Amino acid sequence: EVQLVESGGGLVQPGGSLRLSCAASGFTFSNYWMTWVRQAPGKGLEWVANTNQDGSEVNYVDSVKGRFTISRDNAKDSLYLQMNSLRADDTAVYFCARKGGGLRWGQGTLVTVSS
Amino acid sequence: EIVLTQSPGTLSLSPGERATLSCRASQSVRSDYLAWYQQKPGQAPRLLIYGASSRPTGIPDRFSGSGSGTDFTLIISRLEPEDFAVYYCQQYGRSPETFGQGTKVEIK
Numbered sequence: 001e002v003q004l005v006e007s008g009g010g011l012v013q014p015g016g017s018l019r020l021s022c023a024a025s026g027f028t029f030s031n032y033w034m035t036w037v038r039q040a041p042g043k044g045l046e047w048v049a050n051t052n053q054d055g056s057e058v059n060y061v062d063s064v065k066g067r068f069t070i071s072r073d074n075a076k077d078s079l080y081l082q083m084n085s086l087r088a089d090d091t092a093v094y095f096c097a098r099k100g101g102g103l104r105w106g107q108g109t110l111v112t113v114s115s
Numbered sequence: 116e117i118v119l120t121q122s123p124g125t126l127s128l129s130p131g132e133r134a135t136l137s138c139r140a141s142q143s144v145r146s147d148y149l150a151w152y153q154q155k156p157g158q159a160p161r162l163l164i165y166g167a168s169s170r171p172t173g174i175p176d177r178f179s180g181s182g183s184g185t186d187f188t189l190i191i192s193r194l195e196p197e198d199f200a201v202y203y204c205q206q207y208g209r210s211p212e213t214f215g216q217g218t219k220v221e222i223k
Contacts, residue, residue: 035212045152045160045203045214059210095159099207102150102165107158 001026004096004106011112016086022079022096022106030054030074033099036081038092039108046092049081050099064090086113117142117206121215127223134191136218138204143184145208151180151189154217155200163202164189194220 008020022034035050049060049070058070069082079096091113097103118141128134138149147167152160162171164180167187177192191198199222204215 037214044217045154045205047205047212047214050210050212061211101169102162102171102207103152103160103205104162105159 002098002104004098004104006094006096006106006109009094009109009111011114012086013115014087014113016113017082017084018086018111020081020083020094020096020109020111024077024079024096024098027098029072029077034070034072034079035097035099035103036070036079037095037097037103037105038090039095040089040092048094051079083111086111088113116211117144117209117213119204119206119213119215121202121204121218123218124216125219125221127221128194129223130194130196132194134194134198134220136189136202136220138182138187138189138215140185140187140206144187144206147183148206148208149180149182149187150205150207151178152203152205153198153200154203160203191220
């Protein structure tokens with residue numbers, strides 16, 4: 001069974017940084033593209049970034065380019081999202097997801113950007 | 116960027132009725148890389164359909180997907196009480212991958 005557990009969310013001031021982690025189990029992590037998706041309170045889903053199996057290819061939505069960095073450690077079966085220069089409109093639940101015939105999702109971690 | 120437009124925004128139906136949800140893309144979706152998800156309040160989305168028409172293991176056969184190119188449809192043949200939720204389509208054939216704005220299926 002695919003299991004994805006996000007951590008690292010919390011309250012951060014505008015301009016601050018946060019690093020999200022996603023621990024994967026139940027599948028061969030190194031075989032799959034991995035994705036981050038976010039959902040602002042009361043809003044729809046927004047694709048944020050993804051990375052290929054060895055981390056050599058990464059893609060981002062325009063609104064986070066230059067501020068967020070997606071990475072992975074296949075030895076630890078873990079995915080990361082380094083978020084810098086955070087803004088109020090980055091406030092959302094951040095989901096980690098495995099890509100492979102659609103997305104399989106973790107439960108998410110809440111990031112709140114506020115002073 | 117491929118923009119996905121879902122309609123209607125809200126669908127008010129009774130249990131046992133048929134639900135038809137639409138997802139229209141601004142450009143052709145490559146190789147039918149189109150998925151549908153169900154989300155209930157406070158929960159993560161759940162994959163219902165991938166590749167426009169394939170169901171993952173464990174998804175009931177009352178959920179079916181169809182379409183190609185720019186027009187896609189999700190049909191729930193007979194609504195069960197647990198099917199009232201928000202549904203999203205997503206294209207994953209071209210970066211940035213994008214989601215529709217969602218269709219809420221509510222109890223009439």
